[in-house]
């Protein structure tokens with residue numbers, strides 16, 4: 001089976017043509033670099049995305065602290081992850097890179113601050 | 118009047134890059150004016166990833182990208198940062214007048230770099246009929262409300278235009294629990310990056326109507342619905358295709374315009390090909406110079422303005 005997808009790993013946005021047999025990636029064409037192949041493989045097995053959002057800070061100079069997952073998480077988990085992120089309240093000064101929540105949803109990724117707040 | 122070597126107006130990615138390279142190229146006295154209470158400009162509200170791939174060869178969010186430059190600048194004693202400082206006037210003699218809390222001052226610069234960025238086009242600029250209810254925002258304003266102020270502007274959203282900020286805000290609204298009913302783009306192709314169409318719309322099953330326009334926004338006090346109509350190749354409405362979408366919020370993501378009022382008021386002309394102007398020693402960089410797609414390119418090009426200013430100052434001596 002052939003499937004057309006667009007690589008989102010960089011602003012180039014290459015058109016990838018995937019050859020998929022029995023749910024497995026056989027070949028990719030159209031990618032301008034190796035990242036495109038890894039992206040294609042993940043897209044058919046378990047699409048992964050970095051999730052960014054904000055966490056509510058209480059009694060701090062910033063109301064919202066921007067955060068991101070330290071690594072991509074499964075796309076299917078984004079909703080659940082957002083629920084967890086929305087429950088967090090911060091009441092301490094954080095620095096960029098600080099861990100805000102460890103092992104988010106047991107996915108072995110941390111939620112980290114992306115700004116000194 | 119106080120005299121300074123180099124004054125840079127704007128502490129976003131363009132102004133910061135220009136300041137750093139000017140310093141690296143020997144300028145010993147740099148004053149960086151920023152109207153907000155922190156450096157970084159629009160990057161601070163762009164909390165999504167996608168920055169830094171070209172310049173740092175890694176994926177960063179906007180605040181992280183900004184932080185690299187902010188930390189660097191704070192370690193350069195030759196660069197004085199003046200926050201909450203709003204430049205209100207510029208003259209051809211390179212006198213800059215600015216207000217900051219409690220005072221209004223003028224300084225004379227030997228060289229000036231204007232890095233004042235851009236602003237969003239509004240509903241008024243794309244001529245949408247209908248009433249004037251509340252609930253109409255530019256995409257970047259909605260971004261600021263959600264990401265900086267922690268306020269959700271609405272629950273049922275229609276986005277007019279498919280610029281990158283609009284696409285990114287579509288995803289952001291969905292993540293925050295709102296429903297994005299549709300993105301409406303008058304051209305045949307989305308105007309934002311294709312990766313944003315994929316990761317912001319397709320990932321979240323948000324419908325994109327290309328070749329359509331919002332012909333009317335209606336509501337008593339608050340937005341209640343929009344009318345959408347297909348357009349032909351000449352962008353004329355095809356009235357029989359009209360349909361309505363119920364919503365409480367409309368975002369406009371219909372392009373950016375350079376924020377160059379100070380330069381225009383001074384009667385200075387920008388040289389379209391370089392970062393220079395018709396006033397020697399006055400430079401323009403970043404989105405004030407031209408609208409860029411990527412912050413990385415802003416950094417690279419604005420670095421050139423920093424070098425140009427340094428070279429100009431060197432020739433003066």
Ligand code: SF4
Nearest residue numbers: 007010013014033036
């Ligand atoms: S294949 Fe490589 S060059 Fe093409 S979009 Fe993906 S990462 Fe970018």
